[in-house]
Amino acid sequence: MSAVDVGIGLLGYGTVGSSVHRLLVESGDEIERATGHRLRVVKALIRDKRKERPFPAGDGVLTGDFAELRDDPRITVVAEVMGGLDPAGGYVRELLRAGKPVVSANKQLVAREGSELFAIASEAGVQLRFEASVCAAIPVVKVLRESLVVSNVHRVLGIVNGTTNFILSRMEAGGSYADALAEAQALGYAEVYPNDDVTGADAAAKMAILATVAFGSRVGLGDVECRGITELEPAHVSAAAELGMAVKLVGIATLADGAVDVRVQPAFVDRAHALATVDGAFNAVMLQGDSIREITLEGPGAGGIETASAVVADLVSVVGTAGTGFLQNDACWRELPRLDRGAWRSPFYLHLEVADRPGVLAHVTSRLAANEISVAQLVQHLREGEATLDLILHEAHAGDVHEAAAQMATFPEVLRRPFLAPVITERPL
Amino acid sequence: MSAVDVGIGLLGYGTVGSSVHRLLVESGDEIERATGHRLRVVKALIRDKRKERPFPAGDGVLTGDFAELRDDPRITVVAEVMGGLDPAGGYVRELLRAGKPVVSANKQLVAREGSELFAIASEAGVQLRFEASVCAAIPVVKVLRESLVVSNVHRVLGIVNGTTNFILSRMEAGGSYADALAEAQALGYAEVYPNDDVTGADAAAKMAILATVAFGSRVGLGDVECRGITELEPAHVSAAAELGMAVKLVGIATLADGAVDVRVQPAFVDRAHALATVDGAFNAVMLQGDSIREITLEGPGAGGIETASAVVADLVSVVGTAGTGFLQNDACWRELPRLDRGAWRSPFYLHLEVADRPGVLAHVTSRLAANEISVAQLVQHLREGEATLDLILHEAHAGDVHEAAAQMATFPEVLRRPFLAPVITERPL
Numbered sequence A, B: 001m002s003a004v005d006v007g008i009g010l011l012g013y014g015t016v017g018s019s020v021h022r023l024l025v026e027s028g029d030e031i032e033r034a035t036g037h038r039l040r041v042v043k044a045l046i047r048d049k050r051k052e053r054p055f056p057a058g059d060g061v062l063t064g065d066f067a068e069l070r071d072d073p074r075i076t077v078v079a080e081v082m083g084g085l086d087p088a089g090g091y092v093r094e095l096l097r098a099g100k101p102v103v104s105a106n107k108q109l110v111a112r113e114g115s116e117l118f119a120i121a122s123e124a125g126v127q128l129r130f131e132a133s134v135c136a137a138i139p140v141v142k143v144l145r146e147s148l149v150v151s152n153v154h155r156v157l158g159i160v161n162g163t164t165n166f167i168l169s170r171m172e173a174g175g176s177y178a179d180a181l182a183e184a185q186a187l188g189y190a191e192v193y194p195n196d197d198v199t200g201a202d203a204a205a206k207m208a209i210l211a212t213v214a215f216g217s218r219v220g221l222g223d224v225e226c227r228g229i230t231e232l233e234p235a236h237v238s239a240a241a242e243l244g245m246a247v248k249l250v251g252i253a254t255l256a257d258g259a260v261d262v263r264v265q266p267a268f269v270d271r272a273h274a275l276a277t278v279d280g281a282f283n284a285v286m287l288q289g290d291s292i293r294e295i296t297l298e299g300p301g302a303g304g305i306e307t308a309s310a311v312v313a314d315l316v317s318v319v320g321t322a323g324t325g326f327l328q329n330d331a332c333w334r335e336l337p338r339l340d341r342g343a344w345r346s347p348f349y350l351h352l353e354v355a356d357r358p359g360v361l362a363h364v365t366s367r368l369a370a371n372e373i374s375v376a377q378l379v380q381h382l383r384e385g386e387a388t389l390d391l392i393l394h395e396a397h398a399g400d401v402h403e404a405a406a407q408m409a410t411f412p413e414v415l416r417r418p419f420l421a422p423v424i425t426e427r428p429l
Helices: A015-026 A028-035 A066-070 A088-097 A107-124 A140-147 A162-172 A177-186 A201-215 A234-242 A304-320 A360-370 A398-409 B015-026 B028-035 B066-070 B088-097 B107-124 B140-147 B162-172 B177-186 B201-215 B234-242 B304-320 B360-370 B398-409
Strands: A005-011 A038-045 A075-080 A102-104 A153-159 A224-226 A245-256 A259-270 A282-289 A293-300 A345-355 A375-383 A386-397 A419-424 B005-011 B038-045 B075-080 B102-104 B153-159 B224-226 B245-256 B259-270 B282-289 B293-300 B345-355 B375-383 B386-397 B419-424
Touching: A005 A015, A005 A066, A005 A088, A015 A028, A015 A038, A015 A304, A028 A038, A028 A304, A038 A066, A038 A304, A066 A088, A075 A088, A075 A304, A088 A102, A088 A107, A102 A107, A102 A304, A107 A201, A140 A201, A140 A282, A140 A293, A140 B140, A140 B304, A153 A201, A162 A177, A162 A234, A162 A245, A162 A282, A201 A224, A201 A245, A201 A259, A234 A245, A234 A345, A234 A386, A245 A419, A304 B140, A345 A360, A345 A398, A360 A375, A360 A386, A360 A398, A386 A398, A398 A419, B005 B015, B005 B066, B005 B088, B015 B028, B015 B038, B015 B304, B028 B038, B028 B304, B038 B066, B038 B304, B066 B088, B075 B088, B075 B304, B088 B102, B088 B107, B102 B107, B102 B304, B107 B201, B140 B201, B140 B282, B140 B293, B153 B201, B162 B177, B162 B234, B162 B245, B162 B282, B201 B224, B201 B245, B201 B259, B234 B245, B234 B345, B234 B386, B245 B419, B345 B360, B345 B398, B360 B375, B360 B386, B360 B398, B386 B398, B398 B419
Parallel strands: A005 A038, A005 A075, A075 A102, A224 A259, A259 A419, B005 B038, B005 B075, B075 B102, B224 B259, B259 B419
Antiparallel strands: A153 A245, A153 A282, A245 A259, A282 A293, A293 B293, A345 A386, A345 A419, A375 A386, B153 B245, B153 B282, B245 B259, B282 B293, B345 B386, B345 B419, B375 B386
16 A cells, blocks of 8 residues: 555445445545545455455455454554444444544444443544444534534434335325335335334434434433334325325434433424425434524435445545544533423324214313313314314423323223324424 | 633624634533634734624734734634625735635635635645535535545535525515515615625525535636526416426536536426425525435525534634645646536426417427427416416427527517526426
């Protein structure tokens, strides 16, 4: 290698890893112009040497032996693109302790073991970057860290799971949940076992990372209140359309009165809101803060080349950034309390299926009034002796709204469990 | 100052300058956590010492003498927040030559004199950052430079002027151009003399900077083909609504077949497109590239505190970035040719006002066919013996479409000059 070369190690050489190698080769000139350095993959750790690779590594690059990569003196930075907690976590720890900066695309690793990993990185005085672990090519970590450092970001709204967004877009166009899921699987958006997507677990890991970065206080996976899209029915989606809204699986992280609340759940998004046009497998993150009002970033939230692009951006940032510890690590510097479950405030959508008989509406609305919840919009439909009520409720404490819904569930004329979702809008309701 | 302090000089201490000072004071802890440094304003150059300041500077900070700031050994970085070309340009040159990194919020200075200023910065080996010069708090320069360095960005779509976007939003809601402009002025969005806004000149300067950064080839102000919103009429806006679109002043920068095309003009944006929901005084920039598909950034594109936030982000980046010349300067490294005027391709909207007599439609459509332009949608309205025709045309060379429109303008039954605007959509037409 020439004097300006920087040796890169890859943990993993699958779709993302080989794309990182390809981008480093094909965009070598761009990177050298930007940083003064040529980044070259010198070792890549793999499990199976005989497997065919989408972009071939050079001679002697692939190895099955982690020690060979760890001990290669040419390697300045390592990208972890193998996924999983074990052995990836152990490898990253060893590398950081050995003073090697690491770039990780591993959402589960960062969300679950971030606390320990960043402590090791700080102690060793090296960088651990993780842009690719959240929303692939959308540079939300860099923007939060470096551009919005004085913005006091107090709210993060995110559509951070492409599979569920695709399914909801299809349901909006009239498809059933099952058909939309099958189509997502056929197109490769959804895994054969899409459990982590449809339950919201995948989105929860991303929101935990984003909230941690935005608020500077560790938010663990267990701190995220999470509800997926499995309960959603075509009736909710069509009610949303009728109300001028779209149903989206939205992550909402809030810092209010010194406490943190992070949740993932289906939400009704006003058609005029920037998040409503996020269609198909795209992701979007809206950051609200004091000196910026709000900044929204939208783009592809998954994909091999998109993830590789974020890994390379992090490699470039490590190489181009001073070694003094600038902005690179997860900068938790305080411990904020969690907001009480019911204290979170929002306008809500409430869907009720009731028997079509006199007094039902009065019964429902007086229950809301008793809980000090007022109604902004109401749509009633009749169908074969049953009625559906779709209500938009003015902002209220989530606890009060859930309590009112739980009470209604016990009414004899309420036929099914009420469905609740927060409403996201910038219009007065 | 303590050992970790970094002295900041301000050229100008008006709305933006005093907001920079305020953010540095109020967010001092955040910045120190991120960079290890405390940034302090030690000198601020002003013209009138007696003027009242929104956030007071400390004792001995304000000065009317540039030499005092230039020669202050405590000053490590300078923010130029005074605006105008002269004397700002001369000051920036002197500071760069003296080896001081500069952060500028001055769009006109960067767009007009960037070529010379960046050459001086490179020669001196110091950074010249300019995030605040384009779209205030939206971190599009950092994202292009640092996150999308390997993305081969080939198209930039931007709503980069808040005044015109506000006026168009109001016209969409039914107001006249004159009323909307008056309201924008009353709210402080539009200047008393909003010429640069409504002619597109302000947007053209921003698009020149963005295209330069995105494509790595200098795009001067004179290279931007520019048309404002002054010709727009309520009829065009309501036709857009009828066609499921919104009229926006859009900047479009394209790199195709090794040539660059940059233009600012009213465009018809499909309601399902991410740019269609950019309302009021907000800005948005969509970046399309090989490995990212598209990434959209949206936020407030103007305002004192928003601009100051971007200035502080640049100061933080200068302090936190290695002095080796990483990613900081405008990295023009090639000279791309400009695309021929008529070679640019797009779908188009065409508005015609014609006499209501037999054969008009056939005359118009056969002229389009003769120019090999096909019609995707057509809406006709009759009003007191006149007809309006609103057409959406399939993608074609702009030169052919303009030629066809020019020919139609000579038809005796065409009553007024035809109106043309490109259409922006991701749907097949």
